[in-house]
Amino acid sequence: MGRQLQAASSEAVTLSTIFFVFLKVGAFTFGGGYAMLPIIQREVVERRDWVSKERFVDLLIVAQSLPGAIALNSAIQVGTRLRGVPGGILAALGVIIPSIAVIMALAAYFLPAFQDNAYVNAIFYGLRPAVVGLIAAAVVNLGRDILDHWISVAMALALLAAVLFLKIHPIAILIAGGLVGLILFRKKAV
Amino acid sequence: MLLYLCSLYGSFLKIGLFTIGGGYAMIPLMEREIIVNHGWLTAADFLDIVAVAEVTPGPLAINAATFIGYRLAGPAGALIATFGVVTPSLVTLLLLGNFLMRVILDPRAGRLLKGLRAALIALISAAIFTLGQAALIDLTSTLIAAGVFVAGAAWRRLNPLYLIALGAILGLLFYPY
Numbered sequence: 001m002g003r004q005l006q007a008a009s010s011e012a013v014t015l016s017t018i019f020f021v022f023l024k025v026g027a028f029t030f031g032g033g034y035a036m037l038p039i040i041q042r043e044v045v046e047r048r049d050w051v052s053k054e055r056f057v058d059l060l061i062v063a064q065s066l067p068g069a070i071a072l073n074s075a076i077q078v079g080t081r082l083r084g085v086p087g088g089i090l091a092a093l094g095v096i097i098p099s100i101a102v103i104m105a106l107a108a109y110f111l112p113a114f115q116d117n118a119y120v121n122a123i124f125y126g127l128r129p130a131v132v133g134l135i136a137a138a139v140v141n142l143g144r145d146i147l148d149h150w151i152s153v154a155m156a157l158a159l160l161a162a163v164l165f166l167k168i169h170p171i172a173i174l175i176a177g178g179l180v181g182l183i184l185f186r187k188k189a190v
Numbered sequence: 191m192l193l194y195l196c197s198l199y200g201s202f203l204k205i206g207l208f209t210i211g212g213g214y215a216m217i218p219l220m221e222r223e224i225i226v227n228h229g230w231l232t233a234a235d236f237l238d239i240v241a242v243a244e245v246t247p248g249p250l251a252i253n254a255a256t257f258i259g260y261r262l263a264g265p266a267g268a269l270i271a272t273f274g275v276v277t278p279s280l281v282t283l284l285l286l287g288n289f290l291m292r293v294i295l296d297p298r299a300g301r302l303l304k305g306l307r308a309a310l311i312a313l314i315s316a317a318i319f320t321l322g323q324a325a326l327i328d329l330t331s332t333l334i335a336a337g338v339f340v341a342g343a344a345w346r347r348l349n350p351l352y353l354i355a356l357g358a359i360l361g362l363l364f365y366p367y
Contacts, residue, residue: 026247026248027247028247029247029248030245030246030247030349030351031244031245031349031350031351032212032213032243032244032249032250032350033212033213033249033250033251034212035349035350035351036248036249058291058295061294061295062283062287062290062291062294064210064211064212065210065211065294065299065303066210066278066279066282066283066290066294067206067207067208067209067210067278067279067282068206068209068251068275068276068278068279068282069209069212069213069249069250069251069252069275069276069279070211070212070213070249071248071249072249072251072252072276072279073279073283076279076280076283076284076287077283077287080283080284080287081287085284088280088283088284088287089280089284092276092279092280095248095249095252096248096252096272096276098247098248099246099247099248099249099252099253099256099272100252100256100268100269100272102246102247102248102253103242103243103246103253103256103257103260103268104256104260104265104268106242106246106257107256107257107260107261107268108260108265111242118365118367119362121365122361122362122365122367123358123361123362124238124241124361125331125361125365126331126334126357126358126359126360126361126362126364126365127237127238127241127354127357127358127361128234128237128238128241128324128325128331128357129325129326129331129332129334129335129338129357130241130334130335130338130353130354130356130357130358130360131237131240131241131244131321131325131354131357132237132318132321132322132325132326132335132338133334133335133336133337133338133339133341133342133353133357134244134338134339134342134350134353134354135214135217135314135317135318135321136318136335136339136342136343137338137339137341137342137343137346138214138314138342139311139314139315139318140339140342140343141342141343141346142211142214142307142310142311142314143311146304146307146308146310146311147308147311152304152305152308153308155305155308155309155312156308156309156311156312156315157312158312159308159309159312159313160311160312160315160316162312163218163312163313163316164316164319169222170208170218170219170222170313171204171208171219173309173312173313174208174210174306174309174310174313176309177305177306177307177308177309177310177312178302178303178305178306178309179302179305180305181301181302181303181304181305181306181308182298182301182302182305184305185301185304185305186301
């Protein structure tokens with residue numbers, strides 16, 4: 001990896017700029033982490049030239065391969081690249097502060113006031129199946145990308161049976177999937 | 191209370207550690223930890239929280255952790271659950287960022303992740319069975335789920351916000367008042 005570790009324009013970027021850029025991303029993107037990624041790209045690649053386009057693709061691969069929220073992982077990497085550990089911490093705070101503030105305000109003041117309201121009950125009656133439908137759509141969309149080989153399909157089916165019938169813990173299933181992938185995909189196209 | 195908060199931190203740390211590949215990866219882990227193992231929430235409560243987490247700004251995993259933490263232990267619970275779910279990101283990326291980038295771009299890591307993602311599909315599919323029982327309670331709710339599923343699978347770039355809003359509107363119109 002002969003690539004430079006820090007962006008060329010890093011000297012000019014202050015910690016407060018990093019914080020406020022990610023605060024804005026955190027506060028104004030609705031619809032989860034995937035909806036945030038194009039906004040992060042616009043802010044840090046197109047508008048500010050903090051990270052090159054190619055580097056941003058690498059950051060996204062890392063963000064999706066490590067534990068944690070993808071948008072948060074992307075933000076920490078951009079912040080760290082610009083200003084080391086303090087930059088990473090401020091980018092992380094920028095992304096999560098709006099979440100914490102909005103959710104705590106909702107949980108503390110808004111939702112209790114509408115408990116047992118017929119219209120709110122009606123909204124949640126519609127929201128619950130909508131969420132199930134969304135999760136099912138996410139499975140199909142993920143499956144189109146991932147299940148491109150019969151080994152992956154067989155693995156997913158076997159592991160589904162293991163969860164449904166043997167009630168094996170999800171973490172054990174993930175570890176098993178990773179290990180089996182490491183062994184079985186050795187000579188196949190990855 | 192302190193013991194409870196520690197247990198909350200432990201659960202969300204575990205969830206954060208194995209949420210690899212975004213918010214939906216967190217759903218089967220939360221379902222097992224929060225609903226099945228600890229009995230902290232019902233499946234219906236959990237779905238309500240995911241719906242609110244989808245329509246509020248910020249990543250799904252963070253929003254859901256803050257909300258569940260608040261429901262279980264107030265403001266302290268909200269902060270502790272959120273901190274638990276972000277700890278793995280902070281530790282790995284602040285300390286090991288450049289090293290991990292080399293590791294992840296290695297083909298062996300690619301094979302491991304490919305297997306892990308196949309497992310993830312199995313896990314999320316299994317969670318749909320459990321959560322579906324709490325949400326698909328009559329013909330109308332089943333049709334709402336089916337409609338959102340078809341729209342979400344057909345237009346994969348569609349922001350989930352719109353589909354959640356659609357669910358809310360259909361709920362208001364067709365709720366058996």
